[in-house]
Amino acid sequence: MIAETVCSAVSAAGLGIAAVTAYRKRFLAAARIAAYALVPVGLVMAGVVGWLADTAFSPTAWAGFGVLGAAWLLFAATRAVERRGGGTRKERREAKAAQRQQEAPSASGPALGAGGTGDRRAIGPTASPRKTDSPDDFSDIEAILKKHGI
Structure with missing residues (x-):
């Protein structure tokens, strides 16, 4: 009952302020x-204020x-x-086995395509084909980029 009275008083004060502003x-x-002043009266009329008052003082509701x-x-x-990798x-x-199988074929392929040679005109006339097992092989970098979708 007190909550309804307070809401009505707040609405009346708000409507008075609105009248002065107009x-x-x-x-x-x-x-x-x-519009803001009418909200408390609407909540009282809808029964929300009574429900909230009953809920706030109910131990069952808090439980x-x-x-x-x-x-x-x-x-x-x-x-x-689950996100940290939980599970059995x-x-x-x-x-892990499925990931190794998925990564293995892409990691073993040469970076420049079949045979390690690309279009010689695009590379230049002095470029020579590289071996796939040389330290300059970028297949591991290519595998990482493919893994991340780049």
Whole structure:
């Protein structure tokens, strides 16, 4: 009952301020103030204020909020463990094996295409083909770039 009275008083004060603002020829601001002033009365009429007052003083409601918080924490913790690579050892081994199989063919291919030679006109007339096992081989860099989608 007190909450409804306070909301009604706040709305009446807001409507009074809106009237003074409209008297000063600031109609847009007055309309905005009146809209804000009508919100508390609307909440009282809809029963939201009574529901909130009953909920705020109910131990059962607070216990329910605690249970909801615990459920949210469990959900967040399981998501965090899942993202860090959680799961069974067998699942992790299978995932690593699949990743090795996926990366191996792209890592062993030469960086310049089949045979390590490209278009000689694009490279230049003095360029010579490189060996695929030379230290200048960029296949490992190419594999990393492919892994990241570049």
